[in-house]
Amino acid sequence: MHIGTAGIPIGCKNCSSVDALKFLKDMGLNALELEFVRGVKMGEETAKKIKNRADLLGVKISSHAPYYINLASDDPNKLERSLEHIKKSLYITNLAGGHITAIHMGYYQNLGKEETYKRMKNALKSLGEFIEQYNIKTKMGPETAGKLSQFGRLDELLRLMEEVEYVEPVFDIAHLHATREFDFTKKQSYYDFFNKTNLDHYHFHFSEINYGEKGERNHLNVGETMVPNYKYFLDVVKELGIDATIILETPDLEVSAKKLLDYWNTL
Numbered sequence: 001m002h003i004g005t006a007g008i009p010i011g012c013k014n015c016s017s018v019d020a021l022k023f024l025k026d027m028g029l030n031a032l033e034l035e036f037v038r039g040v041k042m043g044e045e046t047a048k049k050i051k052n053r054a055d056l057l058g059v060k061i062s063s064h065a066p067y068y069i070n071l072a073s074d075d076p077n078k079l080e081r082s083l084e085h086i087k088k089s090l091y092i093t094n095l096a097g098g099h100i101t102a103i104h105m106g107y108y109q110n111l112g113k114e115e116t117y118k119r120m121k122n123a124l125k126s127l128g129e130f131i132e133q134y135n136i137k138t139k140m141g142p143e144t145a146g147k148l149s150q151f152g153r154l155d156e157l158l159r160l161m162e163e164v165e166y167v168e169p170v171f172d173i174a175h176l177h178a179t180r181e182f183d184f185t186k187k188q189s190y191y192d193f194f195n196k197t198n199l200d201h202y203h204f205h206f207s208e209i210n211y212g213e214k215g216e217r218n219h220l221n222v223g224e225t226m227v228p229n230y231k232y233f234l235d236v237v238k239e240l241g242i243d244a245t246i247i248l249e250t251p252d253l254e255v256s257a258k259k260l261l262d263y264w265n266t267l
């Protein structure tokens with residue numbers, strides 16, 4: 001089990017990503033998602049340092065690609081820029097030893113589900129050559145989206161995984177709850193989820209969530225509302241022997257991560 005934070009822990013003052021690894025380790029945590037959400041600004045040297053230190057400490061690395069991505073865009077320039085963001089993310093994450101890059105794929109707009117799917121699929125497919133050219137081990141991780149206007153229902157991502165090489169979904173539990181694909185206040189829903197997905201390894205995002213008719217509004221700290229229920233989540237992960245990495249995307253980051261870790265250690 002790997003549990004960690006989306007970005008540098010809040011309590012790690014003036015820390016670099018490299019410093020954050022030791023901070024997490026000292027808390028008993030062992031995963032860090034590098035946040036490239038406002039652009040990939042990390043250089044190659046830093047990425048290599050992260051890999052060395054993370055290997056040494058046993059911290060699992062992943063990343064989150066920039067938010068400025070829409071792989072279903074009508075505008076060829078916008079699509080090209082989106083692909084560039086993903087390439088940069090994959091390249092640097094690979095140097096950092098990261099196993100997956102979470103990607104917000106974009107929007108349905110008025111395209112209809114099937115046309116959107118086709119565009120998303122073609123866009124990810126077009127990155128295969130780049131991945132092979134640079135021998136990139138980092139997987140492309142289209143994320144289950146929290147808003148209904150955003151592409152990324154579970155079925156669509158499982159289909160992408162089947163149909164495109166180097167793709168492995170990133171499962172955001174709170175988003176799957178906010179879109180009502182699952183009711184994760186119920187333990188049974190976690191069994192249903194694992195039955196349906198059936199993978200060797202899972203990369204999760206977790207938080208509690210405030211949501212409405214259109215889906216996600218904002219993320220909440222663990223323990224505030226128990227929606228989704230983290231205890232049921234970990235119970236089922238434990239019971240089924242699931243190999244998981246869980247990244248906390250809560251406002252309080254490492255505080256929530258520690259809550260999951262503490263509960264996990266009681267199981």
Ligand SMILES: [Zn+2]
Nearest residue numbers: 064102104143
């Ligand atoms: Zn995300």
